Amino acid sequence: MELKGELYIAGPFGEAQISSVGAHFARLLGREVVFEVRRDESLIGGFLAMVDGKVYDASVASRMRDARRHLIAKN
């Protein structure tokens, strides 16, 4: 039984890239994933996938937020 998921992407994304993301998730979860693809410009770049109750955030926006926190952290 395949999993349903949502894939958010920032800009134009080729079919090949989407299917490579899909293949990656299939390897990670051990099951086929069918993505509903949506555009979200606020991600800036990269993608954000929601599958099986988990969010896989590989967007540029969240990495910038994360890097910012990392750089200004005390000690």
Add this chain to the structure above:
Amino acid sequence: MDTAAKQIGATLRRRLEAYENKPIVYEYGTVLSAGDGVVRIAGLAHSRYGELIAFENDVFGMTLDLELGGVGAVLLNSVDDVRAGERVCGTGRVVEVPVGEELLGRVVDPIGTPIDGKPLAASRMRPVESPAPRIIDRHGVNEPLMTGLLAVDSIIPIGRGQRELIIGDRQTGKSTIAIDTIINQRGKGVLCVYAAIGQKVSTLAQIYETLSAAGAMEYTVIVAATAGDCAALQYLAPYAGCAVAEQFMYDGRDALIVYDDLSKHAVAYRAMSLLLHRPPGREAYPGDVFYLHSRLLERAGHLRAELGGGSLTALPIVETMAGDISAYIPTNVISITDGQIYLEPELFHAGVRPAVNVGLSVSRVGSAAQKKAMRKVAKSLRLTLAQFRELQVFAQFGSDIDAVTRGILDNGERLSETLKQNQHEPLRMSEQVLLLFAVMNGSLKDVPCENVRAFNAGLLHYAGTRFAKLLDAIEETGDLDDAQTAGLRECIEGYRLTRSGD
């Protein structure tokens, strides 16, 4: 300048090298239903109890019910911005508040957002809920916490690390005792937290003004969830306040926290529990309402010297209805705390302020912490007052009173007058000793009852100008030796002479 820039550059480079560029993975759930500040969520299978969860639009919530297939949560900063079908993310963190000395002088809400209009830069965070100190981490209560109120410090002494309940009907001066205690900590190294739960904003503004005017905000933090805030915030307020105060204790400082008041806290928790469909018990409170307060008050205590020797004194306030101290919440909190100060409306309206009912008030551990000087002058105080109250009722019926009874009544009346005190005018320990010494040794026998307070005020002024050294010595040693006793006698006699000259 150049080296500083290089240093910053080097630090940033080092951090960037250590930075791992990998995707962030976390759980999400879907809102099934939302209403009255309570949300049911499907998913979030691995969330923890009390975890902070993030909705869209920057709304935050806290998980409270963990069930198979979903969780129940309460909203913290909004009640109507969440819709069914919306995504929710776990943050992996329990609810935390900023702590540390940066908070002194500030007013914050229970999630640490400043509500006094100024930015807050606190570097440390602490979970709102945390376990109480263990038995072996604790030390006995051995240091007094002076309230500055003669009636309390002499008869119901409070020690640092103690939990003393202030209980009474509405408008009997409960908050005033707590505020006076905070004001009296000026210069005594005790950091204070005032946790306001379900109070009117106007009342809170007034308290802030009072504390500021007395210079007490310098060492005080106000954590407030007002009557307009949602039940979840009111539920969190005492725990958040406790986390702030607790950090002071673990930093080796002495801290005082006032919970004003826990009856409103129980009501907020009842509302939340009923909305989460938990079964109601007595007075419709949920079954764990005892644990609600016991786990909060257990966090007070006095730590061993090896752990810094800090202390956290708790002054919870509970409001009774028509003097009924046998209602559910009052009996619960009475049994948890180390004693109570019971305030009575009859006394309050008869002009006895603070309206402390000496018979029903106790302090179970504080007497061990009382200074020797105070113990010496106050030892028979409770008995004298009890005898007086008994005879006072009796004397109302008969007109023929023998000399001994008359003596006890006269003495008792002067003692009651001495125990009266204006609000926000705390007395130093040595001043309290002086006043009690005077009245207990019969120096006020020939002073008419209505002049007792004027006599006492004059005596304090006289001692403050002519016998300042004696007062300071008593303050410093905390004891009353023969020479100091003679000094007090001399001071009182000297003052009596100046009055007889008028």
